[in-house]
Amino acid sequence: MAEGTAVKGAGILPSQAIRALIESGEIGSPHPGLTEQVQPASLDLRLGPLAYRVRASFLPGPGRKVAERIDELAMHEIDLRRGAVLETGCVYIVPLQERLALNGRIAGMANPKSSTGRLNVFTRLIVDEAGAFDMVPAGYQGPLYAEIAPNAFPILVREGARLNQLRLRRGSPNVGDRALEKLHEEVGLLGDEAAAQIRRGLVFTVDLQATEGAPVGYRAKSHTGVIDLDRIGHYDPRDFWEALPGSRRGDLVLDPDEFYILASRESVRIPPAYAAEMIPYDTQIGEFRVHYAGFFDPGFGWKAERAGTRAVLEVRSHEVPFVLEHGQAVGRLVYERLAAEPDQLYGAGIGSSYHSQGLTLSKHFRSWNGA
Template structure:
């Protein structure tokens, strides 16, 4: 009897180890439940003093958190042939702890190590040692190699905080190559206002991608026919034939506004510090100048001023897809249309969808923008599985169902 029990326990342990395997066959963006699995198995790791928090997980992404120290550097950089730390050692002007909070000044460049780091698989079949102290192993089996991409969070863009992720030996911002093993660093440049940051705060988010599944224009049109993605100003689904497609779904800017005529905001010159820990705290009119619709249906943007507008159309991201805003290239290079870009599954799930909020800066010269002008496009990717939670449903959101809206730090 004792021998049978020993064999049962041994077989049971082997079954437990086998249960630790994760096999991903479908290509696309990894949903929240698979991200949580990779966290529990040590593919995505964190500083031991700062365990992962439930609120970090979004339907298709995980929020990354600021680490313990900030480095003021002379300029931004790509490390390419060396580590980020080596570049910091060459360019650092001074460093300071942000564990109890620290102020970042406008138009100064800071590099902040993040609490999270990655151990992405080098191949399509890789075994990891479990991090729970059991001595067990976890096997990750995929059809394609897994890469990652980051983007600023919505709040980051609405506060005019320029951020981009940097990794060791990389020649590109925001992109993390398959097989990367190492720390993550965030370049942070406040543009309009000084900001107070603290360890653990979240300025950007990360997605893991299995292969490349960006939908073609024909696939976007077919997806819209099944479950409408784009809606008019009144909440009516736009006809399939009227979609503007060209390596993405084009959307435009609204300069007419609603009944109150409000179409946007322009950042004021204000040196008061915005503490990112204070929600619904600041008077918006101390920091922002409201902009109202003009008789001519156009506006001329001042060089280097920062504006917030909203899209004319409304969008809704089906649960089986994830979206990303990408700039519409006018060929002039004079206009940056947004900073933040990820749209999680379920965004705009209320009837009639939600507007996209646009963060806009004209460079060098005044720039004319007209009502209905094409401003950006949306690209879509499939998810490897339906997320167990979707945006605005099981996920607390400050911007679900939004119209024109400032960041969550300002009073309504």
């Protein structure tokens, strides 16, 4: 088995271990280019040639295949080979190009890619017999499917588009608070900040303090045009977003069911032998959700000058208006160990889109000043 010649031990599998699984056939695809999808601690997943508009989201449940549920719930079939528009307010299921034949020690977890989340495209992984989204049980053998629900803008997608990514792990990689405190003392997890709030992970807060007239965030407009996911740096952000100026009080009222792009006050650093996942701070602090794409690769913000990189927050309010204040805790970074340091790190060297980001929209938009 390739696992025996690659990385051993517990943790998130790094890039070289993912390639070994591809070589062994535990990750497979009838389409070429599988190794080109490998990221420092994850694998990009590609859409297949067909999508199915379904009446409702679903989980197959024990003993049932996703394909069976598609047959029951599909309204029509969509050909993605030449590209097709996925409309807001609709749910689609797309069989992916990859499939798995994992050994019994390796499990997986998926999440949307950063650009997917910043467009408010709700994307989740489904596998056969699943009782939960985005989870791949240890030893899973079978196909993979993406559930896609555009919430802000209609999107034009084609076969091969990469909307979500898969992490593979062996054992339990979570880092407890004591170990996280020690890691912060040794390497610094928050750029130049001296102190860190560590409570069930690294707490981060929202930045709503405007500087020199710059916006504190962006709010998605309604009834916009289509965004072609293959067009990078193409769209004028003013056609899709409203810039939000800072207030004298340093707060922002979140309107129900509106989508916002904000930024963390802290600068984040992910050491080479670790990855992190952004999760809600506390479901009781307010009626809003922070993050759709919450995975931070090894090397994110990892710079010699310890400057770090701010996290972009994808925020959606629910039910009632909610006042968000500058410096309010909105999430936690839960750090996870890798089984070994990856042979490539997140950053400019591998063409990572957001390695030096501030308050940044998805890569499909030009900068606000038109550059």
